[in-house]
Amino acid sequence: MAEEEGGAxxxxxxxxxxxxxxxxxxxxxxxGAEHSHPSPxxxxxxxxxxxxxxxxxxxxxxxxxxxxxLVGFLLILAFLKFTMVAAxxxxxxxxxxxxxxxxxxxxxxxxxxxxxxxxxxxxLV
Amino acid sequence: MQTAxxxxxxxxxxxxxxxxxxxxxxxKLGMWxxxxxxxxxxGALISSHLLYRARAPQGVKVPHDVYDxxxxxxxxxxxxxxxxxxxxxxxxxxxxxxxxxxxxxxATAFLGTLFVGGQVYEFTVFTxxxxxxSTSVAASSFFVLTGFHGVHVTVGILWLLSLxxxxxxxxxxxENHLWVEIAGLYWHFVDVVWILIFTVVYLVPNKH
Numbered sequence: 001m002a003e004e005e006g007g008a009x010x011x012x013x014x015x016x017x018x019x020x021x022x023x024x025x026x027x028x029x030x031x032g033a034e035h036s037h038p039s040p041x042x043x044x045x046x047x048x049x050x051x052x053x054x055x056x057x058x059x060x061x062x063x064x065x066x067x068x069x070l071v072g073f074l075l076i077l078a079f080l081k082f083t084m085v086a087a088x089x090x091x092x093x094x095x096x097x098x099x100x101x102x103x104x105x106x107x108x109x110x111x112x113x114x115x116x117x118x119x120x121x122x123x124l125v
Numbered sequence: 126m127q128t129a130x131x132x133x134x135x136x137x138x139x140x141x142x143x144x145x146x147x148x149x150x151x152x153k154l155g156m157w158x159x160x161x162x163x164x165x166x167x168g169a170l171i172s173s174h175l176l177y178r179a180r181a182p183q184g185v186k187v188p189h190d191v192y193d194x195x196x197x198x199x200x201x202x203x204x205x206x207x208x209x210x211x212x213x214x215x216x217x218x219x220x221x222x223x224x225x226x227x228x229x230x231x232a233t234a235f236l237g238t239l240f241v242g243g244q245v246y247e248f249t250v251f252t253x254x255x256x257x258x259s260t261s262v263a264a265s266s267f268f269v270l271t272g273f274h275g276v277h278v279t280v281g282i283l284w285l286l287s288l289x290x291x292x293x294x295x296x297x298x299x300e301n302h303l304w305v306e307i308a309g310l311y312w313h314f315v316d317v318v319w320i321l322i323f324t325v326v327y328l329v330p331n332k333h
Contacts, residue, residue, distance in 0.1 A: 040216050047209035051202060058198045061328050071329050078324035081205075082317050089212045090313045091306075096149050099157045106161025110168035118172055123179045 036094055046088050053077050156307045160314045167318050170273060171325055174266040178331055181263040188267040189331040191254045193247070200243040201323045204278075207236035208316045211285075211309045221299040223292055230289040230305075233312065237282040244275045267326070274322060277315045284308050 038046075057077050060070060087093040092100050118124045145151045181187045214229035248268070251257070258268050288308055291297045297304065 037216065037219070040213055043209060043212050043216070047206060050205050050208075054198065054202055054205060057324065057328060058194065061194060067330050074324050074328050078320055081320045085208055085313055085317050085320070089208050089316075090310055096147070098147050098149055099154065102154070102157045103161050103164075106164040109161075110164040113165070114168045114172040118175060121176055123172075123176050 037091055038088060043088070046084055050081055050084060053081050150303060152307055153303065153310075156310050160310065163314065163318075167270075167274075167321075170266070170270040171321065174263070174270050174326060177261075177266045178263040181261055185261045185263070186256050187261060187263045187331065188251070188256060188326075191251050191256050192327055193250070194327065196243075196247065197323065197327055200240055200247075201319060203236050203243070204240045204316055204319050207233045207240070208313050210236060211312045215302065215305050215309050218297070218299055218302045218305050223297070223299075226297075226305070227289050227292050230285050230292070234282045234285040234289070237278050237285070237312075241275055241278050241282070244271065248272075270322065270326065274315070274318060277318070281308075281312045281315055284311065 057074060060073050060077075063070075086103070092103065115124070145154055147154065178187050178189065210229045210232040214226050214233060217223075217225035217229055248271075256264050258265050285308060288297065288305060291304075
């Protein structure tokens, strides 16, 4: 484990060196699995930001504004929180792009299927 | 005569039995696949609730009539902070700090318990205010959605307590940090689902 620039902590999986040396394994494939995670101080910073966004959401709820505008703001803030947790706490930003693709496929599939269903049933319009 | 040379069969090396052909640990890839499928599961529950609450007949009690937003906001904040303690637990085991690992795992389980306890209290208040599973289809879909989320949190708490117990017995070495990472992925997912539920179900005004 080594401290990198920007406070990131590089983590090593002890299985990786064995794998790279193993016959039949492409070391390039395993580069995707290597990752460096943020430092604990950065995690705390992200959590503070998430708490501020939550407070902002609740504050918006009590402000008198047109419903479409309120819904738009709330959805943007929720998306921001979702992305921050997935990217930093779940390490999607640092892990293999394959994992990102797997998860985003699930989100897009769910988003498209249920948005179409709710539009068809005239719930969203 | 030329003979085709078949490629040598891959001989697994010691320690690589957990890796898929993608180079990613199969347990981690499997967990991400499971979480992707959970998006569809919770998506179905959230959209069902949106549909039924928008279609609720006039005069029928819907969850929006009894929400206590300040209370649920605090409860959401508690779950959000449990994601921080979870990621700190992972950072601790990656540093080989087993004492802090247990502290953060137990703190996460405690915050999760606080959230589930808050949800049970919320359900009790709603029931006293005349909103229960059979009041309306909107109420049913609300209780099923938030109830399933609560069950997910409870499973997560049991998982974290098991990890803390295994660590206490000295059977969770630093090289097995993936166990904590996979439990963490599940825990963070439960948190991101609540981020959506809190916004879409609680804060977005009802069209009805």
